[in-house]
Amino acid sequence: MVKPDGVDGKYANVIKKTILDSGFSIIHEIELQLDENTVKTFYAEHSSKSFFSNLVQYMTSGPVLIMVLEKENAIADWRALIGPTDANKAKTTHPGSIRALCGINSERNCVHGSDSSQSAAREISFFFDKSSSG
Numbered sequence: 001m002v003k004p005d006g007v008d009g010k011y012a013n014v015i016k017k018t019i020l021d022s023g024f025s026i027i028h029e030i031e032l033q034l035d036e037n038t039v040k041t042f043y044a045e046h047s048s049k050s051f052f053s054n055l056v057q058y059m060t061s062g063p064v065l066i067m068v069l070e071k072e073n074a075i076a077d078w079r080a081l082i083g084p085t086d087a088n089k090a091k092t093t094h095p096g097s098i099r100a101l102c103g104i105n106s107e108r109n110c111v112h113g114s115d116s117s118q119s120a121a122r123e124i125s126f127f128f129d130k131s132s133s134g
């Protein structure tokens, strides 16, 4: 997912080029303005964290670009490509990563990636149901 700061900062196209150049296929994509309830449900596992209300505000601040990517070893490879959660840290430890390119800090980190095949399955069905062609 390209988050609101990524879409607003016009990073979506360069991110998509990086995705394709790195050997992923983009199977589905959709741009959506998320509402509060959707973000709260999507990030439910973080509901007790101190940053949760800021996260909800951030994720509803503008449209996001949601994509389903396909590749062998896609989850680990995508997480390597985006770099660590803290985009500020990514700038020194992973300078070629997507978060180093367009993120700012541990909240405004420009992109999201599923952290396991279970969460990928949940997150894909959360946004793309079986009848979806997008």
Ligand code: CMP
Pocket: 046, 051, 055, 085, 106, 107, 108, 109, 111, 112, 113
């Ligand atoms: P993401 O990988 O989408 O997963 C949860 C999100 O919560 C994360 O990216 C950040 O946007 C946000 N987040 C995680 N840790 C922090 C933190 N320490 N402070 C603020 N926001 C955070």
